[in-house]
Amino acid sequence: MNKSLEDKYLSVIEDNINVGKSNAFAEFLILLAGIAVIFFLIYIFADSIGSFFIDRMSNETQMKIENAFSFNSEISASKKSKNVIKLEKIRDKIVPLDKNLQGKSNFPIYEMPEKQINAFITPNGKIFFTKGLLNEIKDEETLTFVMAHELGHYAHRDHLKSMSRQIIVAVVTSMFSTGNGDIDLTIGSISDLNGLTYSRKQEKEADKYANNVVYRLYGNNKGAVDFFKLLEKKEKAPEFLQYFSTHPSTKQRLRSIQNKR
Amino acid sequence: MGDILLILILLGFTYMTGTIIEKKHFEKIKKREIALIKKPIINFGAKTWDTNRKVKKIEFVSGECVISGDYFKNFVASLKNFFGGRLTTFESILDRGRREAILRMREKAHKKGANFIINARIESVMLNDRYSNQDTVPQCAIIAYGTAVTYE
Numbered sequence: 410m411n412k413s414l415e416d417k418y419l420s421v422i423e424d425n426i427n428v429g430k431s432n433a434f435a436e437f438l439i440l441l442a443g444i445a446v447i448f449f450l451i452y453i454f455a456d457s458i459g460s461f462f463i464d465r466m467s468n469e470t471q472m473k474i475e476n477a478f479s480f481n482s483e484i485s486a487s488k489k490s491k492n493v494i495k496l497e498k499i500r501d502k503i504v505p506l507d508k509n510l511q512g513k514s515n516f517p518i519y520e521m522p523e524k525q526i527n528a529f530i531t532p533n534g535k536i537f538f539t540k541g542l543l544n545e546i547k548d549e550e551t552l553t554f555v556m557a558h559e560l561g562h563y564a565h566r567d568h569l570k571s572m573s574r575q576i577i578v579a580v581v582t583s584m585f586s587t588g589n590g591d592i593d594l595t596i597g598s599i600s601d602l603n604g605l606t607y608s609r610k611q612e613k614e615a616d617k618y619a620n621n622v623v624y625r626l627y628g629n630n631k632g633a634v635d636f637f638k639l640l641e642k643k644e645k646a647p648e649f650l651q652y653f654s655t656h657p658s659t660k661q662r663l664r665s666i667q668n669k670r
Numbered sequence: 671m672g673d674i675l676l677i678l679i680l681l682g683f684t685y686m687t688g689t690i691i692e693k694k695h696f697e698k699i700k701k702r703e704i705a706l707i708k709k710p711i712i713n714f715g716a717k718t719w720d721t722n723r724k725v726k727k728i729e730f731v732s733g734e735c736v737i738s739g740d741y742f743k744n745f746v747a748s749l750k751n752f753f754g755g756r757l758t759t760f761e762s763i764l765d766r767g768r769r770e771a772i773l774r775m776r777e778k779a780h781k782k783g784a785n786f787i788i789n790a791r792i793e794s795v796m797l798n799d800r801y802s803n804q805d806t807v808p809q810c811a812i813i814a815y816g817t818a819v820t821y822e
Contacts, residue, residue, distance in 0.1 A: 415707060422703045425696075427765040429758030433746060434685060436758060440749040585752070591677055592748045598674040 444596060448603045451581050452574070456607055459573035463566050468513060474569065475514075475533040492543045493518050499553050500536075500560075503622055509564040516560070526643065530559040532568040545639065550632030554619050561618030567611045574607065608655040613665060620666050630666060637663040681742050688740035692762060699769050702777070710779040712772070712787045712816060719788045726822040729782060732815035733774025736797060737767035744808050764810065768792065771814040779818040790816030 496518045504510045514534025523539040530536050536559050546552055562568065582600055616633075623632045640659045651658040713719065739747070743759040750757055771792065779787050793813045 418707055419704065422700055422707075425765060428762040429756065431758055433689075433743065433759050437681075437685075437742070437746045437749070440746065440753070443753060444749070589748050591745065594673055595677060595749075 441595075441599065445599050445603070448578075448596075448600045451578055451600075452603045452607065455574045455577035455581075456570070458577065459570050463569045463573060466566070466569075471566065471569065472513060490520060492538075493520055495549075496536075496538065496552065496556065499549065499556050502626060503553065503557050503560055506622060506625060507560075507564055510560055514563075516563075526640070528555050528559055530563055530568075532572075534563055536560075546636070548632065548635060550623060550627055551636045551639075552632075553626060554623050554630075554632040554636050557619035557622035558615045561615035561622075562611065564618065565611065565614055567615070571608065571611070574604070578604065602653070605653070605655055609651070609657045612656045613662070616662055616666060633666045634663065637666065681745060684741040688742055691740075692766070695766055695770075699766065699773065702773050703769070706773070706776050706780065710776050710784050710787050710818065712776065712790045714790050716788050721819075721821075724822040725819055727782075727784075727818075727820040729779075729784065729818045729820070730815065731775050731779045731782070731784070731787060731818045732813060733771045733776070733778060734811065734813045735767045735771040735774065736809055736811040737763055737770070738807055738809035739763050747808070760808075764812075767794075767810055767812040768814075771812040775814040775816060779816075782818060782820070784818035784820045786819040786821075787816040788819055790814065 500516055500518065504516070510516075516534050516536055518536050518538065520543065521537050521539045524541045525539060526542045526545055527539045528537060528542055536556070538555075542555070546555070578600060582596065585596065620630050620633050623630050637659055641663065644659060651661065656662075739760060743763065746759045747757045772790075775790070776787065791814070793815075795811045795813070797809060797811050798807060
Protein backbone atom coordinates (compact mmCIF):
# COMPACT_ATOMS: atom_id res chain seq x y z
CA MET A 410 0.00 0.00 0.00
CA ASN A 411 1.37 3.38 -0.83
CA LYS A 412 1.98 6.07 1.72
CA SER A 413 -0.74 8.53 0.72
CA LEU A 414 -3.45 5.89 0.87
CA GLU A 415 -2.30 4.89 4.32
CA ASP A 416 -2.50 8.49 5.47
CA LYS A 417 -6.01 8.67 4.10
CA TYR A 418 -7.07 5.65 6.10
CA LEU A 419 -5.45 7.08 9.19
CA SER A 420 -7.32 10.34 8.82
CA VAL A 421 -10.59 8.42 8.46
CA ILE A 422 -9.84 6.61 11.70
CA GLU A 423 -8.90 9.81 13.50
CA ASP A 424 -11.71 11.99 12.23
CA ASN A 425 -14.95 10.22 12.91
CA ILE A 426 -17.84 11.64 10.97
CA ASN A 427 -20.44 9.26 12.39
CA VAL A 428 -20.29 10.59 15.93
CA GLY A 429 -21.97 13.86 16.78
CA LYS A 430 -19.58 16.54 17.92
CA SER A 431 -21.98 18.10 20.40
CA ASN A 432 -21.46 17.68 24.12
CA ALA A 433 -24.01 15.28 25.63
CA PHE A 434 -24.21 17.25 28.86
CA ALA A 435 -24.90 20.55 27.10
CA GLU A 436 -27.58 18.80 25.12
CA PHE A 437 -29.09 17.46 28.32
CA LEU A 438 -29.25 20.94 29.81
CA ILE A 439 -30.80 22.36 26.66
CA LEU A 440 -33.47 19.64 26.71
CA LEU A 441 -34.28 20.36 30.35
CA ALA A 442 -34.48 24.07 29.60
CA GLY A 443 -36.82 23.34 26.71
CA ILE A 444 -39.13 21.32 28.93
CA ALA A 445 -39.01 24.08 31.55
CA VAL A 446 -40.06 26.62 28.91
CA ILE A 447 -42.93 24.38 27.79
CA PHE A 448 -44.17 24.07 31.36
CA PHE A 449 -43.77 27.78 31.90
CA LEU A 450 -46.16 28.35 29.00
CA ILE A 451 -48.54 25.64 30.21
CA TYR A 452 -48.68 27.30 33.62
CA ILE A 453 -49.32 30.73 32.14
CA PHE A 454 -52.15 29.20 30.11
CA ALA A 455 -53.59 27.30 33.08
CA ASP A 456 -53.27 30.27 35.40
CA SER A 457 -54.94 32.76 33.08
CA ILE A 458 -57.82 30.39 32.28
CA GLY A 459 -58.31 29.54 35.96
CA SER A 460 -58.17 33.15 37.12
CA PHE A 461 -60.48 34.30 34.35
CA PHE A 462 -63.29 31.94 35.33
CA ILE A 463 -62.77 31.95 39.07
CA ASP A 464 -62.74 35.73 39.37
CA ARG A 465 -66.12 35.80 37.64
CA MET A 466 -67.59 32.97 39.69
CA SER A 467 -70.64 33.72 41.83
CA ASN A 468 -70.55 33.23 45.59
CA GLU A 469 -73.06 30.35 45.46
CA THR A 470 -70.90 28.40 43.00
CA GLN A 471 -67.88 29.04 45.18
CA MET A 472 -69.64 27.66 48.24
CA LYS A 473 -70.82 24.61 46.29
CA ILE A 474 -67.30 23.77 45.10
CA GLU A 475 -65.81 24.38 48.52
CA ASN A 476 -68.24 22.05 50.21
CA ALA A 477 -67.67 19.36 47.61
CA PHE A 478 -63.92 19.44 48.13
CA SER A 479 -63.73 19.69 51.91
CA PHE A 480 -64.17 17.45 54.86
CA ASN A 481 -67.29 18.52 56.61
CA SER A 482 -66.69 16.57 59.77
CA GLU A 483 -67.03 19.02 62.59
CA ILE A 484 -64.15 19.09 64.98
CA SER A 485 -65.75 18.95 68.39
CA ALA A 486 -64.75 22.08 70.16
CA SER A 487 -66.15 21.27 73.55
CA LYS A 488 -64.75 24.30 75.29
CA LYS A 489 -63.24 27.26 73.54
CA SER A 490 -59.84 28.08 74.90
CA LYS A 491 -58.81 31.61 75.80
CA ASN A 492 -56.68 31.84 72.70
CA VAL A 493 -59.52 30.95 70.37
CA ILE A 494 -61.81 33.56 71.92
CA LYS A 495 -59.09 36.15 71.46
CA LEU A 496 -58.64 35.13 67.83
CA GLU A 497 -62.38 35.24 67.20
CA LYS A 498 -62.45 38.84 68.37
CA ILE A 499 -59.72 39.69 65.87
CA ARG A 500 -61.59 37.82 63.13
CA ASP A 501 -64.73 39.82 63.82
CA LYS A 502 -62.72 42.99 63.32
CA ILE A 503 -61.27 41.93 59.96
CA VAL A 504 -64.32 40.43 58.25
CA PRO A 505 -66.42 43.67 58.08
CA LEU A 506 -63.55 45.38 56.24
CA ASP A 507 -63.87 43.31 53.05
CA LYS A 508 -66.98 42.51 51.05
CA ASN A 509 -65.31 39.40 49.61
CA LEU A 510 -65.31 37.77 53.02
CA GLN A 511 -68.92 38.40 53.91
CA GLY A 512 -71.81 36.03 53.38
CA LYS A 513 -69.69 32.95 52.79
CA SER A 514 -68.08 30.90 55.49
CA ASN A 515 -68.26 32.06 59.07
CA PHE A 516 -64.58 31.17 59.54
CA PRO A 517 -64.52 28.93 62.60
CA ILE A 518 -61.16 28.96 64.35
CA TYR A 519 -59.38 25.87 65.68
CA GLU A 520 -56.24 25.33 67.66
CA MET A 521 -53.91 22.48 66.77
CA PRO A 522 -51.62 20.85 69.32
CA GLU A 523 -48.52 21.11 67.11
CA LYS A 524 -45.25 22.69 68.18
CA GLN A 525 -44.16 24.27 64.88
CA ILE A 526 -45.22 27.81 63.93
CA ASN A 527 -47.94 27.55 61.33
CA ALA A 528 -51.44 28.70 60.43
CA PHE A 529 -53.60 27.79 57.47
CA ILE A 530 -57.10 28.03 56.08
CA THR A 531 -58.98 25.13 54.53
CA PRO A 532 -60.96 25.55 51.29
CA ASN A 533 -64.24 25.90 53.17
CA GLY A 534 -62.94 28.65 55.43
CA LYS A 535 -61.84 26.89 58.60
CA ILE A 536 -58.80 28.59 60.07
CA PHE A 537 -56.24 26.54 61.98
CA PHE A 538 -53.57 27.92 64.29
CA THR A 539 -50.87 25.77 65.85
CA LYS A 540 -50.12 25.88 69.52
CA GLY A 541 -46.52 26.78 68.71
CA LEU A 542 -47.64 29.94 66.96
CA LEU A 543 -50.03 30.96 69.75
CA ASN A 544 -47.36 30.37 72.39
CA GLU A 545 -44.83 32.41 70.45
CA ILE A 546 -47.04 35.33 69.43
CA LYS A 547 -49.10 37.08 72.09
CA ASP A 548 -49.28 40.51 70.50
CA GLU A 549 -52.70 41.33 69.05
CA GLU A 550 -51.42 43.30 66.07
CA THR A 551 -49.17 40.46 65.00
CA LEU A 552 -51.97 37.95 65.33
CA THR A 553 -54.14 40.24 63.25
CA PHE A 554 -51.54 40.14 60.51
CA VAL A 555 -51.41 36.32 60.51
CA MET A 556 -55.20 36.05 60.52
CA ALA A 557 -55.55 38.65 57.75
CA HIS A 558 -52.98 36.78 55.68
CA GLU A 559 -55.06 33.59 55.83
CA LEU A 560 -58.28 35.48 55.17
CA GLY A 561 -56.53 37.18 52.27
CA HIS A 562 -55.98 33.79 50.66
CA TYR A 563 -59.68 33.13 51.01
CA ALA A 564 -60.71 36.54 49.69
CA HIS A 565 -58.50 36.10 46.62
CA ARG A 566 -59.95 32.60 46.06
CA ASP A 567 -56.39 31.27 45.99
CA HIS A 568 -57.47 27.77 46.96
CA LEU A 569 -59.75 27.51 43.94
CA LYS A 570 -57.17 29.02 41.63
CA SER A 571 -54.40 26.67 42.64
CA MET A 572 -56.80 23.74 42.38
CA SER A 573 -57.80 24.62 38.83
CA ARG A 574 -54.17 25.18 37.88
CA GLN A 575 -53.15 21.80 39.23
CA ILE A 576 -55.96 20.06 37.36
CA ILE A 577 -55.13 21.65 34.00
CA VAL A 578 -51.40 21.01 34.39
CA ALA A 579 -51.99 17.41 35.47
CA VAL A 580 -54.11 16.76 32.38
CA VAL A 581 -51.48 18.22 30.06
CA THR A 582 -48.62 16.42 31.82
CA SER A 583 -50.36 13.07 31.55
CA MET A 584 -50.51 13.54 27.78
CA PHE A 585 -46.74 14.02 27.73
CA SER A 586 -46.12 10.84 29.70
CA THR A 587 -43.26 8.86 28.17
CA GLY A 588 -43.80 5.56 29.94
CA ASN A 589 -40.39 5.84 31.58
CA GLY A 590 -40.81 6.42 35.31
CA ASP A 591 -37.60 8.39 35.81
CA ILE A 592 -38.33 10.74 32.93
CA ASP A 593 -41.86 11.32 34.16
CA LEU A 594 -40.51 12.12 37.61
CA THR A 595 -38.04 14.63 36.20
CA ILE A 596 -40.73 16.29 34.11
CA GLY A 597 -43.00 16.37 37.16
CA SER A 598 -40.30 18.08 39.21
CA ILE A 599 -39.77 20.73 36.56
CA SER A 600 -43.52 21.24 36.49
CA ASP A 601 -43.63 21.56 40.29
CA LEU A 602 -40.85 24.16 40.28
CA ASN A 603 -42.92 26.21 37.86
CA GLY A 604 -45.99 25.79 40.05
CA LEU A 605 -44.14 27.07 43.11
CA THR A 606 -43.67 30.44 41.41
CA TYR A 607 -47.44 30.91 41.43
CA SER A 608 -47.69 29.77 45.02
CA ARG A 609 -45.12 32.39 46.03
CA LYS A 610 -47.03 35.01 44.07
CA GLN A 611 -50.21 34.15 45.98
CA GLU A 612 -48.36 34.41 49.28
CA LYS A 613 -47.07 37.83 48.32
CA GLU A 614 -50.57 38.99 47.46
CA ALA A 615 -51.88 37.67 50.77
CA ASP A 616 -49.08 39.52 52.59
CA LYS A 617 -50.03 42.72 50.83
CA TYR A 618 -53.67 42.21 51.74
CA ALA A 619 -52.84 41.54 55.38
CA ASN A 620 -50.58 44.57 55.49
CA ASN A 621 -53.41 46.77 54.29
CA VAL A 622 -55.75 45.31 56.90
CA VAL A 623 -53.25 45.98 59.69
CA TYR A 624 -52.83 49.57 58.47
CA ARG A 625 -56.55 50.18 58.42
CA LEU A 626 -57.09 48.76 61.88
CA TYR A 627 -54.11 50.21 63.74
CA GLY A 628 -52.67 52.95 61.54
CA ASN A 629 -49.25 51.29 61.31
CA ASN A 630 -47.81 47.96 60.22
CA LYS A 631 -45.82 47.18 63.34
CA GLY A 632 -47.62 43.82 63.62
CA ALA A 633 -46.50 42.73 60.16
CA VAL A 634 -42.89 43.76 60.68
CA ASP A 635 -42.78 42.11 64.10
CA PHE A 636 -44.08 38.86 62.65
CA PHE A 637 -41.42 38.64 59.93
CA LYS A 638 -38.66 39.65 62.34
CA LEU A 639 -39.75 36.77 64.54
CA LEU A 640 -39.75 34.37 61.58
CA GLU A 641 -36.34 35.58 60.53
CA LYS A 642 -35.00 34.81 63.97
CA LYS A 643 -36.50 31.32 63.90
CA GLU A 644 -35.38 30.12 60.49
CA LYS A 645 -31.87 29.42 59.35
CA ALA A 646 -32.41 28.45 55.70
CA PRO A 647 -30.38 30.45 53.13
CA GLU A 648 -32.34 32.80 50.90
CA PHE A 649 -31.81 31.00 47.57
CA LEU A 650 -33.79 28.01 48.87
CA GLN A 651 -36.96 30.04 48.34
CA TYR A 652 -36.99 28.82 44.73
CA PHE A 653 -37.81 25.34 46.04
CA SER A 654 -40.36 26.58 48.51
CA THR A 655 -44.04 27.53 48.48
CA HIS A 656 -43.38 30.80 50.29
CA PRO A 657 -41.00 33.63 49.39
CA SER A 658 -38.03 34.04 51.70
CA THR A 659 -38.75 35.90 54.92
CA LYS A 660 -36.29 38.65 54.01
CA GLN A 661 -38.10 39.31 50.78
CA ARG A 662 -41.48 39.32 52.47
CA LEU A 663 -40.22 41.77 55.07
CA ARG A 664 -38.79 44.02 52.38
CA SER A 665 -42.01 44.12 50.37
CA ILE A 666 -44.01 44.91 53.51
CA GLN A 667 -41.72 47.72 54.59
CA ASN A 668 -41.77 49.36 51.17
CA LYS A 669 -45.54 49.52 50.85
CA ARG A 670 -48.12 51.10 52.97
CA MET B 671 -37.65 15.80 46.33
CA GLY B 672 -35.51 12.83 47.41
CA ASP B 673 -36.33 10.86 44.28
CA ILE B 674 -35.31 13.65 41.94
CA LEU B 675 -32.06 14.16 43.85
CA LEU B 676 -31.28 10.47 43.48
CA ILE B 677 -31.91 10.69 39.74
CA LEU B 678 -29.69 13.77 39.44
CA ILE B 679 -26.86 12.07 41.33
CA LEU B 680 -27.25 8.97 39.18
CA LEU B 681 -27.22 11.10 36.03
CA GLY B 682 -24.07 12.93 37.05
CA PHE B 683 -22.32 9.73 38.04
CA THR B 684 -23.24 7.81 34.90
CA TYR B 685 -22.31 10.79 32.76
CA MET B 686 -18.79 10.72 34.21
CA THR B 687 -18.34 6.95 34.04
CA GLY B 688 -19.92 6.76 30.59
CA THR B 689 -17.63 9.48 29.24
CA ILE B 690 -14.52 7.80 30.64
CA ILE B 691 -15.49 4.36 29.32
CA GLU B 692 -16.37 5.72 25.90
CA LYS B 693 -13.13 7.64 25.62
CA LYS B 694 -11.10 4.55 26.56
CA HIS B 695 -13.05 2.40 24.12
CA PHE B 696 -12.49 4.83 21.25
CA GLU B 697 -8.79 4.98 22.00
CA LYS B 698 -8.58 1.20 22.00
CA ILE B 699 -10.52 0.93 18.73
CA LYS B 700 -8.25 3.48 17.09
CA LYS B 701 -5.14 1.64 18.20
CA ARG B 702 -6.43 -1.67 16.88
CA GLU B 703 -7.55 -0.16 13.59
CA ILE B 704 -4.17 1.44 13.06
CA ALA B 705 -2.46 -1.87 13.86
CA LEU B 706 -4.61 -3.66 11.27
CA ILE B 707 -4.33 -0.97 8.63
CA LYS B 708 -2.45 -3.16 6.13
CA LYS B 709 -3.85 -6.50 7.14
CA PRO B 710 -6.96 -8.36 5.93
CA ILE B 711 -8.49 -5.88 3.59
CA ILE B 712 -12.24 -6.10 3.55
CA ASN B 713 -14.34 -6.04 0.47
CA PHE B 714 -17.94 -4.99 0.91
CA GLY B 715 -20.65 -5.97 -1.49
CA ALA B 716 -18.74 -7.92 -4.13
CA LYS B 717 -21.07 -10.21 -6.04
CA THR B 718 -18.27 -11.76 -8.05
CA TRP B 719 -14.62 -11.74 -7.29
CA ASP B 720 -11.73 -12.94 -9.42
CA THR B 721 -8.13 -13.58 -8.65
CA ASN B 722 -5.21 -14.92 -10.59
CA ARG B 723 -3.50 -16.25 -7.52
CA LYS B 724 -4.06 -19.74 -6.20
CA VAL B 725 -6.44 -19.91 -3.26
CA LYS B 726 -5.51 -22.20 -0.38
CA LYS B 727 -8.47 -21.78 1.98
CA ILE B 728 -11.87 -20.14 2.10
CA GLU B 729 -13.44 -19.63 5.52
CA PHE B 730 -16.36 -17.93 7.17
CA VAL B 731 -15.38 -15.19 9.63
CA SER B 732 -17.64 -13.13 11.83
CA GLY B 733 -17.42 -10.57 14.57
CA GLU B 734 -20.21 -9.75 16.98
CA CYS B 735 -20.80 -7.05 19.49
CA VAL B 736 -23.72 -6.19 21.74
CA ILE B 737 -23.65 -2.63 22.99
CA SER B 738 -25.83 -0.52 25.20
CA GLY B 739 -25.89 3.07 26.38
CA ASP B 740 -25.46 4.10 29.98
CA TYR B 741 -28.21 5.55 32.16
CA PHE B 742 -27.37 9.12 31.21
CA LYS B 743 -27.37 8.42 27.46
CA ASN B 744 -30.67 6.57 27.63
CA PHE B 745 -32.15 9.36 29.72
CA VAL B 746 -31.12 12.07 27.28
CA ALA B 747 -32.41 9.99 24.37
CA SER B 748 -35.80 9.55 26.06
CA LEU B 749 -35.98 13.28 26.73
CA LYS B 750 -35.22 13.85 23.07
CA ASN B 751 -38.30 11.80 22.23
CA PHE B 752 -40.17 14.86 23.37
CA PHE B 753 -38.74 17.21 20.76
CA GLY B 754 -37.38 14.86 18.11
CA GLY B 755 -34.11 15.16 16.23
CA ARG B 756 -30.89 13.21 16.05
CA LEU B 757 -30.20 11.03 19.08
CA THR B 758 -26.59 12.09 19.27
CA THR B 759 -25.95 10.14 22.44
CA PHE B 760 -26.84 6.92 20.64
CA GLU B 761 -24.78 7.78 17.56
CA SER B 762 -21.50 7.29 19.36
CA ILE B 763 -22.73 3.98 20.76
CA LEU B 764 -23.70 2.67 17.35
CA ASP B 765 -20.37 3.79 15.94
CA ARG B 766 -18.48 2.03 18.71
CA GLY B 767 -20.48 -1.15 18.18
CA ARG B 768 -20.00 -1.22 14.43
CA ARG B 769 -16.27 -0.60 14.59
CA GLU B 770 -15.85 -3.14 17.35
CA ALA B 771 -17.72 -5.82 15.35
CA ILE B 772 -15.74 -5.17 12.17
CA LEU B 773 -12.50 -5.16 14.12
CA ARG B 774 -13.30 -8.49 15.72
CA MET B 775 -14.01 -9.99 12.31
CA ARG B 776 -10.78 -8.64 10.88
CA GLU B 777 -8.75 -9.77 13.86
CA LYS B 778 -10.17 -13.26 13.53
CA ALA B 779 -9.25 -13.37 9.85
CA HIS B 780 -5.81 -12.01 10.67
CA LYS B 781 -5.27 -14.73 13.23
CA LYS B 782 -6.16 -17.36 10.62
CA GLY B 783 -3.64 -15.86 8.26
CA ALA B 784 -6.17 -14.74 5.70
CA ASN B 785 -5.22 -12.24 3.02
CA PHE B 786 -8.62 -10.92 2.18
CA ILE B 787 -12.22 -10.81 3.36
CA ILE B 788 -14.74 -10.78 0.56
CA ASN B 789 -18.46 -10.15 0.67
CA ALA B 790 -18.42 -8.60 4.10
CA ARG B 791 -21.82 -7.67 5.51
CA ILE B 792 -23.02 -5.86 8.62
CA GLU B 793 -26.29 -6.66 10.32
CA SER B 794 -27.85 -5.27 13.42
CA VAL B 795 -30.56 -6.71 15.58
CA MET B 796 -32.31 -5.94 18.85
CA LEU B 797 -31.87 -8.78 21.28
CA ASN B 798 -34.74 -7.92 23.60
CA ASP B 799 -38.43 -7.99 22.91
CA ARG B 800 -39.41 -4.60 21.60
CA TYR B 801 -43.09 -5.24 22.13
CA SER B 802 -43.00 -6.37 25.72
CA ASN B 803 -44.49 -4.00 28.26
CA GLN B 804 -41.64 -4.25 30.70
CA ASP B 805 -38.76 -1.83 30.79
CA THR B 806 -36.21 -3.23 28.39
CA VAL B 807 -32.54 -2.41 28.08
CA PRO B 808 -31.98 -0.30 24.99
CA GLN B 809 -29.27 -2.22 23.22
CA CYS B 810 -28.13 -3.24 19.80
CA ALA B 811 -26.35 -6.36 18.59
CA ILE B 812 -24.13 -5.80 15.58
CA ILE B 813 -22.82 -8.72 13.53
CA ALA B 814 -20.17 -8.35 10.84
CA TYR B 815 -19.45 -11.39 8.71
CA GLY B 816 -17.65 -12.27 5.50
CA THR B 817 -15.60 -14.85 3.66
CA ALA B 818 -11.92 -14.97 4.46
CA VAL B 819 -9.68 -15.94 1.56
CA THR B 820 -6.17 -17.26 2.12
CA TYR B 821 -3.69 -17.37 -0.81
CA GLU B 822 -1.23 -20.13 -1.14
